[in-house]
Amino acid sequence: MTKRFLKEHNVSFEERNxxxxxxxLDTLKQQGFQSVPVVMNDAIDPIVGFRPDSLRELVD
Structure with missing residues (x-):
């Protein structure tokens, strides 16, 4: 759902499956994340899970 949201709102992203x-997965665990998806952007704190309220911050 996160990927669909980003596509529907024309937010470019790099997927790491x-x-x-x-x-x-090891990298995410080392950074303390315990679930996916994790959306990282320099402008905002990481978003974990499907969080449309937080993802809207990425929409121009």
Whole structure:
């Protein structure tokens, strides 16, 4: 749902799929995240899970 939200609002993103690239799971765990998706952007704090209220901050 997060990916769909970003696409529908024309927010560009880079997807890192932990099923296809498990090394990213280790990176997320090292950073303290315990669930996915995690949306990271320099302008805001990381968004964990589907949070349309927080994702709206990324919409121009």
């Amino acid at each position: 932990i099923n296809q690239e498990p090394q990213y």
